[in-house]
Amino acid sequence: MSDSEPIRLTAWVHGRVQGVGFRWWTRARALELGLVGSATNLPASRVEVVAEGSRVNCEKLLAALRSERAPGAVEYVAERWSEAKGGLDGFVER
Template identity: 75%
Template sequence: MSDTDDTGPADSANTEQARLTAWVHGHVQGVGFRWWTRARALELGLVGSATNLPARRVEVVAEGPRAACERLLAALRSTDTPGQVDHVAEQWSAPKGDRTGFVER
């Protein structure tokens, strides 16, 4: 039996599954924002969707490893996005497992 445990906190952070719902406000419609978000999510191995909403908002729902969801959230808040992001509101929850792939709506 080993004195070290390879399933410590760092490993659980990489494998913990999460669902991120983010509402992105700003000039994010008609500028390729949903396509860009889909590309970032797929690079991170996430499933979900990016959907236009009224009032110049896009709703992003992503599921997968929490660390990957956090990286997507950081990308949404970065200055590298198409258009202009004014604000990103986030909500975290347990994954529902109801998504496959990543779609733009």
């Protein structure tokens, strides 16, 4: 897979990331990078982030999720890379 082909990043962000503007902040970072996808609250104080776009920009988003700039208190981020599935429009908070 070349760097120019779209890729899908699925990241599970653990920590105090609900009720602190984390999904809104993630959406803003993703849109700045030209990514499409979603940020969804999950049980156990987790947020699932699905983003599609260039690998370079998905890696930038992943770095932002792990940075000290992220709202709340991120304990760790698990990630999975896969082929882009398409069908996404914009970046939504759920």
